[in-house]
Amino acid sequence: MSLQNEIGTFVSAVLNYFDTAVQQAAVVGTPYLALGKPPEIFDYTGMIRISGKKKGVVYFTAPKGMLSVMLMRMQETDMSDTNLRDLVGEVANTLSGNARKDFGRNFIISTPSVVAGSSSTIGYSPDTRPIVVPIDWRTYHANLVVCLN
Amino acid sequence: MNAARAHRLMIVDDSNIMRRKIERSQEIPNVEIVGTAGNGHEALVLHASSHPTLVTMDLTMPEMDGIECVEQLVGRDPDIRILVISALADKATAIEALEKGASGFLCKPFTERQLNDALAKLIET
Amino acid sequence: MKRRRGDFDLAQLLPVAVATSFAAVLTLLLTFGIQRASQLQSASSALQLASELRSLPQYFGTELTLIQRGLEARTFVAEPITDIATAREGFDKALVRIDADLVAAGLGGSADIQRVRGALDAAWQRFSPLLVAIGRHKGSPYADTLAGSRLNATGRALKADVDEGLAAQAAATRDVGGALKDLAGGLQDTVGSRGRSLRTFLVIGAAVAGLLLALMLYFSLRSRRASADARRAERQVADILGTVREGLFLLDRNLALGAVYSASLTRILHSEIVRDSSFEDLLRPLVPAKTLATAMKFVNLLWKEKVHEDLIDTVNPLNQIEVQFSRAGGGAESRHLSFAFKRVKSAGGLGEHLLGIVTDVTDRVQISRELEQSKAENQAQLDLVMQLLQVPAAQLQSFVRDADMALRKSNAILKQPGREESELRTKLNGVFREVHTVKGEASALALGSIAARVHQLEESLVALRDRAHVDGNDFIPIVVRLDELMSYLGGIGQFADRLSEVQPKGDTMKSVVPPLLAKQLLTTDDPSLEQLLTQVVREAASAQAKRVALACRGLDLIPAPYRKAAKDIAIHMARNAVVHGIEAPDARQAASKPDTASVRVSFEANGTDGYVLTVEDDGQGLPFERILDAALRKGLLSPSDAARMDRSAVYGLIFRAGFSTAEQVTEHAGRGVGLDAVSQAVRELGGSIGIATADGKFTRFRMKLPQPGDKIAATHAA
The missing domain is CATH 1.20.120.160 (HPT domain)
Known part of the structure; x- marks a missing residue:
């Protein structure tokens, strides 16, 4: 399976999450490479690590405001840190689920993990260029980052 | 089919080289080559005079193509066993020949061993 | 192991047959037993009656004596007379009942018993009439006289009969009692032997019943084990079907899917299997209509006895097909599937089913492609190294x-x-x-x-x-x-x-x-720009089969800030000149122009205003009509715009993004991007482009650039 297909899988997983769970479509911006410095990290980040035939990390990072409004749309009134973490964790979960379904045996996919804080760093192999797929939703801006070698 | 009885093989192919190759390669016991034909018409004439029980049939030939020839031969002798031999450009054409009554298909190019295996299976059909 | 249908049925019938015969034997035994028991009961009843009767002769004697004494004492004697009559009738009835019991006990034909019974009858017949006679005397036996009561005629007759009865009583007691004793003895023997035989019957019956029970138990255990085996086999089949990675399914003669298929089938085909759906329906969403039609014909060939299944493998159109599955979140995923079909043979010919096997071979296809690709890459690598060197x-x-x-x-x-x-x-x-x-x-x-x-x-x-x-x-x-x-x-x-x-x-x-x-x-x-241009022009000309001479002037005078931009621009324009400007050799010949075309590139100061980079060719000139056509076709302008445009505005169109008049896309030109890149670069440097052209004669582009200090655009400083 090519990198192109893999990114496609992750992007459609995220879009599908917005369509179904949040019930309001998100828009994909033009993807680009993170050159030089690591891609921007927002307040909450849900990620999965991948090993096996390909190695790397895939994460969805979003600002607090966006996640809060998503929660609201999901009829959730509690905007606590726990719930915001849960939400990005959920998105990471769908990434993991789709990856398992589409890539199968060639990949070993970690259980999703969540980090909070925009100053966090997410480790990835220095010889890969992360591909950043901007996800726009309402006035907010999140990133899906795929970093596989 | 009775194994002890001799099988009579007719080779139909417009290519001289192919005809000779099949003649040379054929080494199944009890199979006797009764003649070769270069097109469909010749094949029908030869069939009338030598009553073959087995046929190897090229599909693309001048005058009368293989499919029509298969149909005519089967019309004359429903028990005749025909192995269609062709370079497989179009599977649908091969399937058509089988629908018309051929028993098997061998893809060109083939090895001697593949030909003999196919003929052996043709006999046991 | 082969097993014929008959064997199987017999094995199933055996327990039923055995159980049935055992039940029949048991029923027979029980019938005998019941009969014996009722005979035994009758014999016992007869025995009891006979025993009871044995006291009767004695009783008659007592009653007769009572009458005799009564007559002497002139007392009332009617009561004993009635008692005798009642007892006598009772005796008769008892004898009838004994006879009935004897018949019921199956002793009607027994010689011994009948002889004894005959003796009893004879003895009783001798005595019974005497008793009957006594009963006949009615009315008072006495006549009252002054001297007291004395016997009258009745009394005298009665007395005579009683005396006679008493005289016979001893003999009767002996004979009747003896006969009854013999009868009772015979019956006793009979009851004893009948009882024993009944016990035997019952023992045998119990044994048979026990055996039957044991057999039933055995068969039921065996059938339980057999059905447990069947269940286990069923479970194993289910395990296999649940585990195999291949999609396995059966097709009947109508090419309808069987009820049993492997779990992988739904996964591989990305769809649920609807009961009784046809193979065609299953395939339809996956393959083009033409492939579908061919595939159905192919599968139907397998039902023709005359076709050898091994000899048609190669024409299987579903041998390896690429299918598209739509993904949940939109988009499609391409997979490679391989279908194979096998006849399920039964004794003596084609069976009822074809076995279908479908495998997802995407990985395999991928690997072989990657292998081919890596082969190609290796070759490319080698080429690259040669080029790099x-x-x-x-x-x-x-x-x-x-x-x-x-x-x-x-x-x-x-x-x-x-x-x-x-x-x-x-x-x-x-x-x-x-x-x-x-x-x-x-x-x-x-x-x-x-x-x-x-x-x-x-x-x-x-x-x-x-x-x-x-x-x-x-x-x-x-x-x-x-x-x-x-x-x-x-x-x-x-x-x-x-x-x-x-x-x-x-x-x-x-x-x-x-x-x-x-x-x-x-x-x-670094190679000089002139060297680069020579290379570009040579490459482009040879690819287009044109003969072109390049002349350069002043290129080594380009000031440093412009070197990169001027290089890019000159390369683009020179290649464009060769590809678009210069005519094909035969066209040049027809126009009586020299075979070898000329491209000139020069860089010079433009007074004090800056510099000018000129790229000029002696080709066909800018084709005004074709530019206009192409621009209209590409929707870069409307027909009304076109009507209003002057020549120089039309020429300006060639610098627009997406414009290209070249019919064929090659690596060299024809993408319509070269000129708009040039135009952009020149604009970024603060310059402008001028065009001069004459039909069939020449095209000249003059890129005017300001003094470097005036405006240095950070074009490539991203």
Whole structure:
């Protein structure tokens, strides 16, 4: 399976999450490479690590405001840190689920993990260029980052 | 089919080289080559005079193509066993020949061993 | 092991047959037993009666004596007379009952019993009439006289009968009692033996019943075990079907799917299996109509006895097919499936089913493709190395730097915000210009392999540009290609760096590379623009089968700030001149022009205003009509706009993004991007472009550039 297909899988997983769970479509911006410095990290980040035939990390990072409004749309009134973490964790979960379904045996996919804080760093192999797929939703801006070698 | 009885093989192919190759390669016991034909018409004439029980049939030939020839031969002798031999450009054409009554298909190019295996299976059909 | 249908039935029937015969024996035994028991009961009843009767003769004697004494004492004697009559009738009835019991006890034919019974009857018949006579005397037996009561005639008759009775009583008691005793004795024996035989019957019956029970238990256990075996087998089949990776299914003669199939089938086909659905329905969404029709014909061939299944493997149209499955979140996924079909044979011919096997061979196909690809890549690598060796290291390094810069600029364009369709298209054009420039430089250095790689990215961009609608998702292949290209160029950069380390005093290279190549490798300076242009023009001309002479002037005077831009512009324009400006050789001949065309590139000061870069060819001139047509066709302007445009405005169209008049897309030109890249570069430098052309004679582009200090655009400082 090519990198192109893999990114496609992750992007459609995220879009599908917005369509179904949040019930309001998100828009994909033009993807680009993170050159030089690591891609921007927002307040909450849900990620999965991948090993096996390909190695790397895939994460969805979003600002607090966006996640809060998503929660609201999901009829959730509690905007606590726990719930915001849960939400990005959920998105990471769908990434993991789709990856398992589409890539199968060639990949070993970690259980999703969540980090909070925009100053966090997410480790990835220095010889890969992360591909950043901007996800726009309402006035907010999140990133899906795929970093596989 | 009775194994002890001799099988009579007719080779139909417009290519001289192919005809000779099949003649040379054929080494199944009890199979006797009764003649070769270069097109469909010749094949029908030869069939009338030598009553073959087995046929190897090229599909693309001048005058009368293989499919029509298969149909005519089967019309004359429903028990005749025909192995269609062709370079497989179009599977649908091969399937058509089988629908018309051929028993098997061998893809060109083939090895001697593949030909003999196919003929052996043709006999046991 | 083969098992015929008959064997199987017999095995099933055996317990039933055995149980039935046992039950019949048991019923027979019980019938006998019941009969014996009722005979025994009758015999016992007869025995009891006989025993009871034995006291009766004694009783008659007592009663007769009572009458006799009564008569003497002249007392009332009617009561004993009645008692005698009652007892006598009782005796008669008892005898009848005994006879009935004897018959019921099956002793009606027993000689011994009948003899004894005869003796009893005879004795009783001798005595009974005497008793009857006594009963006949009615009325008082006495006559009252003055002297007291005395017997009257009745009394005297009665007395006579009583006396006679008493006289016979002893004999009767002996005979009747003896007969009864014998009868009772016989019956006693009979009851004893009958009782024993009944016990025997009952024992046998119990034994048979026990045996039957045991048998039933055995059969029921065996059938339990058999059904447990069947269940286990069923479970094992289910385990197999649940586990195999292949999709297994059965097809009947109507090509309808069987009820049993492997769990993988739904996974492989990405769809639920509807009960009784046909194979055709299952396949329809996956393959084109033509393949579907051929496939159904093929599967039907397997039902023809005359067709040998091994001899038609090669014509299976479903042998390896590429199918598209739509993905949940939109988009489609392509998989490779392989279907195989086997006849399920039964004794003596074709069975009821075909076994279908479907496997997802995507991985296998992928691997073989990757293998082919890596083979091709190895070849490309070799080609690349040969090409790289022909370019001086410094020149290569500079190319890689420029290319990397262009790709980074492309990435920066992608990174810009903007999600609207028009913005996306602007991004597309921007990336296109950058990429096209890289391709141009690669061709200029005769780095065909690199140019081909960049060309691929360009192809993706073109494919996207030709789409009616684009969104962010569509850029994924672009960014992936961009990433690959950066890695690729990174590798070449490393190679160039290493090459530059070994080259400077590289006499050693001479021994392994041809002298001409070695001379180039030893050149550490950047090649002059003139050298580059010579290369570009030679390449383009040979690809187009044209003969072109290049003349350059003043190119070494270009001030440093303009060197990069002027190089890019000159390369584009010179290639364009060869491809678009110069006619094909026969057209030149027809126009009586020299066979060898001429392209001139010059750079000179433009008074004190700056500089002018001129690129000129002696070709066909700018084709006014074709430019207008192409612009209309591409929708760059409306027919009403076209009517209002003057000649120079029309010529200006060739600098618009997306314009190209070349019919065929080649690596050399015809993408319609070269000129708009030039125009952009010139604008960024604060310059302008002037065009002069004459039909069939020449085309001249004059790029006017200001003094470098006036406006230095940070074109390539991304």
